[in-house]
Amino acid sequence: MSVERRVGVGIIGCGNISSQYLKAIRNFPVLEIIAVADMRPEIADKKAAEFGLKAVPVDALLADPKVEIILNLTIPRAHVEVGLRTIAAGKHVYAEKPLGITFAEGKKLADAAKAAGLRLGSAPDTFLGGAHQEARALVDSGAVGDVVGGTAFFACPGHERWHPDPAFYYDVGGGPVLDMGPYYITDLVNLLGPVARVQAMAATPQLERPIYSEPRKGQTMPVKVFTHVAGLLQFKSGAIIQATLSFDVPAHAHLPFELYGSTLSVLVPDPNNFGGELKTRPATEKDWTVVTSKLPYADTSYRSLGLADMAHAILENRPHRASGDLALHVLEVMEAFETAAKTGQSVEITTPVERPAPLSQSVIARAAAS
Ligand SMILES: NC(=O)c1ccc[n+]([C@@H]2O[C@H](COP(=O)([O-])OP(=O)(O)OC[C@H]3O[C@@H](n4cnc5c(N)ncnc54)[C@H](O)[C@@H]3O)[C@@H](O)[C@H]2O)c1
Numbered sequence: 001m002s003v004e005r006r007v008g009v010g011i012i013g014c015g016n017i018s019s020q021y022l023k024a025i026r027n028f029p030v031l032e033i034i035a036v037a038d039m040r041p042e043i044a045d046k047k048a049a050e051f052g053l054k055a056v057p058v059d060a061l062l063a064d065p066k067v068e069i070i071l072n073l074t075i076p077r078a079h080v081e082v083g084l085r086t087i088a089a090g091k092h093v094y095a096e097k098p099l100g101i102t103f104a105e106g107k108k109l110a111d112a113a114k115a116a117g118l119r120l121g122s123a124p125d126t127f128l129g130g131a132h133q134e135a136r137a138l139v140d141s142g143a144v145g146d147v148v149g150g151t152a153f154f155a156c157p158g159h160e161r162w163h164p165d166p167a168f169y170y171d172v173g174g175g176p177v178l179d180m181g182p183y184y185i186t187d188l189v190n191l192l193g194p195v196a197r198v199q200a201m202a203a204t205p206q207l208e209r210p211i212y213s214e215p216r217k218g219q220t221m222p223v224k225v226f227t228h229v230a231g232l233l234q235f236k237s238g239a240i241i242q243a244t245l246s247f248d249v250p251a252h253a254h255l256p257f258e259l260y261g262s263t264l265s266v267l268v269p270d271p272n273n274f275g276g277e278l279k280t281r282p283a284t285e286k287d288w289t290v291v292t293s294k295l296p297y298a299d300t301s302y303r304s305l306g307l308a309d310m311a312h313a314i315l316e317n318r319p320h321r322a323s324g325d326l327a328l329h330v331l332e333v334m335e336a337f338e339t340a341a342k343t344g345q346s347v348e349i350t351t352p353v354e355r356p357a358p359l360s361q362s363v364i365a366r367a368a369a370s
Contacts, residue, residue, distance in 0.1 A: 007030055007069060008064075012074060012086075013075075013096075015073065018073050019051075031311055033051075035055065035056045037058045071304075074096075080106065090116070090118070092119040095120075098178045099327035099331045106327070110328045122322055126186075126273060130294075131276045131277070132268065133360060135259075137295075137360065145263030147259050148240070149260045150260055153256055154184060158248070169247070170225060172224050174224075175227060176229060178334055181330070181334045183271040184256070185330045188233070188235070196349060200232070202229040204226055205248055264282050265280065274305070306320070326356060
C-alpha cells in the first residue's frame with residue numbers, strides 16, 4: 001500500500017504487550033517506529049535489540065522532532081502521566097487501555113489534548129476487527145432489528161497464572177472491569193451507541209492472592225479492587241446488556257457476547273480478538289448461521305490497527321476511530337460499575353459519544369482488501 005508519507009511513532013513502555021505491537025506495526029506502512037523507551041532502560045535496550053530498533057531515554061524520545069505520535073504502552077497507572085507529558089511535548093498520543101484509572105484523570109488528559117489541538121487515541125482497537133465490523137454492518141443494515149438485550153461475559157481465574165508481574169491487575173487501577181471492560185464496552189458502543197446508565201454489584205472474595213507465574217511464583221499480592229463484578233448497562237437506544245467481569249471464575253461455558261434483536265439473535269465473538277465466528281439465528285430456525293467476514297483484519301492479531309487509523313486520519317484530516325472521546329465514555333461507564341456497586345444506586349453516564357465510523361469505509365480497509 002502506498003501512503004502519502006509515513007508518520008513517526010515513538011514507543012514508551014517496552015513490557016509484555018510491546019512485542020505484539022512491534023510485530024503488528026509491520027502490517028501498516030503508514031507507521032514508522034523512530035525509537036523505543038522505558039523507565040527501565042535495560043528493558044528498552046533488550047526490546048530494541050530484538051526488533052532492530054533504537055532505544056533512547058524517555059525525555060529524548062519526547063524531544064525528538066521526528067516523533068509525531070507517542071504510543072504509550074506503560075501500565076494503567078502511568079497512562080495519564082505519560083500522556084500529559086506527551087501532550088506537553090506537542091505530540092499526539094495513542095495509549096493502551098484503559099485511558100486512565102479514574103474518570104477524572106482520563107478527562108484531564110482528554111481536555112489537555114483538546115486544548116493543545118492534539119490527537120488522543122486509545123486501545124482497544126479490536127472493535128475494528130473483521131468480525132466486529134461485520135457485526136456492526138449487520139446491526140446497521142437493520143437485519144438484526146431493534147436490539148432489546150444481550151449479555152457480555154468475561155471471566156477467568158486471574159492473570160497470576162501467566163503474567164510475569166501480575167500485581168498491577170489487583171492494585172488500584174486494576175481489576176477485571178478496568179482490564180477487560182474496555183474490550184467489551186467499546187465493542188458494545190460500536191454496535192449500540194452510547195450507554196445511558198449503569199447498575200452493578202461487586203465483590204472481592206480474596207484480599208490476598210498467590211502468584212503462580214514465574215519469576216514471582218510462591219509470593220502473594222494484596223487485592224485492592226473488586227474482582228467479581230456483575231452489572232446492567234442500559235444504552236440510550238434502550239438496549240439492556242447484562243455484563244459479568246470476573247477474575248474469580250475457575251472455568252465457565254458462557255459466550256463472550258450475545259445480542260437479542262427483534263429479528264435476529266447474534267453471537268458476537270470475543271472482543272479481545274479481531275476475528276472469530278459471528279453467528280445469527282432468527283426465531284424460525286433451529287440452527288445458527290455462521291456469517292463469514294468479508295472484511296479485512298479478521299484472522300490474525302492486528303494490535304496497532306487503531307494507531308494506524310489515527311496516523312491515516314492525521315494525514316487525511318479526518319476523525320480517528322479509536323478516539324479519546326470513545327475511551328473516556330468507556331472509562332466513565334467502567335467507573336460507574338464501581339460507584340453503582342458501592343452505593344447501590346443506578347449511575348447516569350454524562351459523556352457524549354458518537355459511534356466511530358465503520359472501518360469498511362476507510363482507506364486502510366480498501367488498501368488491505370485490494
Ligand atoms: N499483557 C497483555 O497481554 C496486555 C494485553 C492488552 C493490553 N495490555 C495493556 O498494555 C499495558 C501494558 O501492559 P504490559 O502487560 O505490557 O505491562 P508490563 O508491566 O509488562 O510493561 C509496562 C512497561 O512500562 C514501563 N513503565 C511503567 N511506567 C512507566 C513510565 N512512567 N514511564 C516509562 N515507562 C514506564 C515499565 O517499566 C514496563 O516495562 C497495560 O495498560 C495493559 O492493560 C496488556
